[in-house]
Amino acid sequence: MTDLILSLLTRRSIRKYTSEPISDEVLKDLFKSGCRSSTTGNMQVYSIIVTRDEARKKSLAPLHFNQKMITEAPVVLTFCADFNRFTKWCILRNALPGYDNFLSFMTAAIDAIIVAQTVCISAEAKGLGICYLGTTTYMAHKIIDVLELPKGVIPVTTISLGWPAESPEQVDRLPLEAIIHKEVYQDYTDEMIAELYHEKELREDSLQFMKENSKETLAQVFTDIRYKKDDNIAFSKIFLQVLRDQGFMNQEGNNSMIIS
């Protein structure tokens, strides 16, 4: 087994970090391998914002619901879908850009997330710890202000990065049979669902979650506490407005991302 595969198989999210800084050289190595990732049409329609400054981390913290990794990690990376740079290049070179639409946002978001994951893999292979912060898409409108993101740029994910100060157990995964479909999608019967989630439901930590939240089933912990419908609707509305404000919701033909 290669070191890389071993690193992938043994990894887990790290949420506590030592105070040791991450050198510019280490960070540059991560970015070099990250930017070797596949990217749509080799356009590289993404940007990475590096936050080391304590004051800016303090400004970001509430936008990530005060998750302590933001202020405690030496480095916070915000990965952004970015058609600003590419659009500007097109205009400068007498080419008419057509990237002010939802599909282009998806293209750039996919590119940004692929880079993020490659940076994470590289970081973990070097012994660093990472944790993704899904709060990025909930609070994108405010993160845009703090990071001064122009039109055409939307934050899609964030990672906290540092040298590990904890060694947590790996958490479970569904069995591969739950995930892999041969040739075509094989939809799940109730019996299959029950079997595939059985082990997860019986885990000590799952039972603890249910008890702490006074819920009858583990699924209710997700639907009623962790990822609630009302929240999903409210944050969807905000994010759709972000897409409009940043110039990605013009499906009409005239260009709403022409940058002044």
Ligand SMILES: Cc1cc2nc3c(=O)[nH]c(=O)nc-3n(C[C@H](O)[C@H](O)[C@H](O)COP(=O)(O)O)c2cc1C
């Ligand atoms: C897109 C995304 C968003 C996440 N957001 C958070 C978060 O806001 N806070 C957090 O503590 N962990 C977050 N995580 C980490 C997951 O909770 C973690 O990956 C999952 O529980 C599996 O644990 P593992 O990474 O240790 O295997 C996120 C992971 C992903 C991929």
